[in-house]
Each structure stands twice: as C-alpha cells, then as structure tokens.
Amino acid sequence: MIFNYIRVSTALQNIDRQLVGIACDREYMDKLSGKDTNRPQLQAMIDNLREGDIVNVHSMDRLARNVQDLLALIDTIINKGAKIKFHKENLTFEANKKTDAFQKLMLTLLGAVSEFEREIILERQREGIAIAKQKGKYKGGQKKLSEEQIKEIRALVEAGKMKVTDIAKKYVVTRQTIYNLMK
Numbered sequence: 001m002i003f004n005y006i007r008v009s010t011a012l013q014n015i016d017r018q019l020v021g022i023a024c025d026r027e028y029m030d031k032l033s034g035k036d037t038n039r040p041q042l043q044a045m046i047d048n049l050r051e052g053d054i055v056n057v058h059s060m061d062r063l064a065r066n067v068q069d070l071l072a073l074i075d076t077i078i079n080k081g082a083k084i085k086f087h088k089e090n091l092t093f094e095a096n097k098k099t100d101a102f103q104k105l106m107l108t109l110l111g112a113v114s115e116f117e118r119e120i121i122l123e124r125q126r127e128g129i130a131i132a133k134q135k136g137k138y139k140g141g142q143k144k145l146s147e148e149q150i151k152e153i154r155a156l157v158e159a160g161k162m163k164v165t166d167i168a169k170k171y172v173v174t175r176q177t178i179y180n181l182m183k
Helices: 040-048 067-079 101-134 147-159 164-171 175-182
Strands: 002-008 026-031 054-057 083-086 091-094
Touching: 002 040, 026 040, 040 067, 067 083, 067 091, 067 101, 091 101, 147 164, 147 175, 164 175
Parallel strands: 002 026, 002 054, 054 083
Antiparallel strands: 083 091
C-alpha cells in the first residue's frame, strides 16, 4: 500500500501544497504541532505499515522537528519493511537496502538545519515578547474567567453541591482550571 502523511501545525493552516499529485491508497493527516511524535494519525499510519508499503511525506519537517525524532521515525518505518520518501528533499530510505552514506548525511544535515531554524524562530519570539513587556505592550493571554466568576466557582466547589465536571462545563473551562483555582 502507498500511504501519504500530511501534517500542519494548526487547523487554520492549509494542506494544499503538500504531496500535490502524489497518488496513494490511504492518507493520514495530523493538524498538530510536530514538537513530538505523539500524533494520532502518525501513530495510526505506523501501526498499519506492513512490509513493502511506501510512505510519502512532503518534507522532513512535516514528519519531525528535530533530528533525533526524525531518525527514530525513519528507523521505525524501515524496520517494519516499508520505504519512506521525502519529496521536497528527494530522499528515499527503504528496508533491506543499504542506505547511501550521502543520503544519510543529507538527512542529518537538513534535519539539523530545520531544527536550528525552529530554535532561531522561538528565540526571536522570546526576544520580541521581552521587548514588548518592557514597553508595557505585552499583556499575555487573556483571562478566561472574571474575578466574579472565580468567586462563584470557589463557592460552588466548597459547598460540594456540584461536580467539578459540571462546574467546568457551566463556565466553559477545563476541570484542571477548576482544580488550579482551588489551590
């Protein structure tokens, strides 16, 4: 079987540029950050892989954000007897075939550059936030609950007449938010 794996970081991002015109038997798509490999569709694809299958990925950064995860995922895929192809980088890795030393070097280098780019972006973001805070322009995330609502929630929990789950639903927050307020 031929699997196409597509990933974007948020539901608002567009997947149209990935694997255009690449036919497949099954497509797996995650709309989650690539910061780790705990993505439902990625795991489902790996669970369904069999010997002889092919995995198409638009580019390495769509599979993993760091070199360690990238290498581990490729090893997992080829150890199942499948082949993985990165179309943008034109790199292919497959089971039972000696990996070209140059390809492995390119994979590691390109993966490291992608990881470096991501770290630079995050560093710039932190610097920008720090400058905005100094200027008094950064307010952070908006509070979900008013002080009045927090008092109401505390009173409800202390009275013990409503379950935390019901309180969370009433105020459209998570149970963890309620627990955090009670600390």
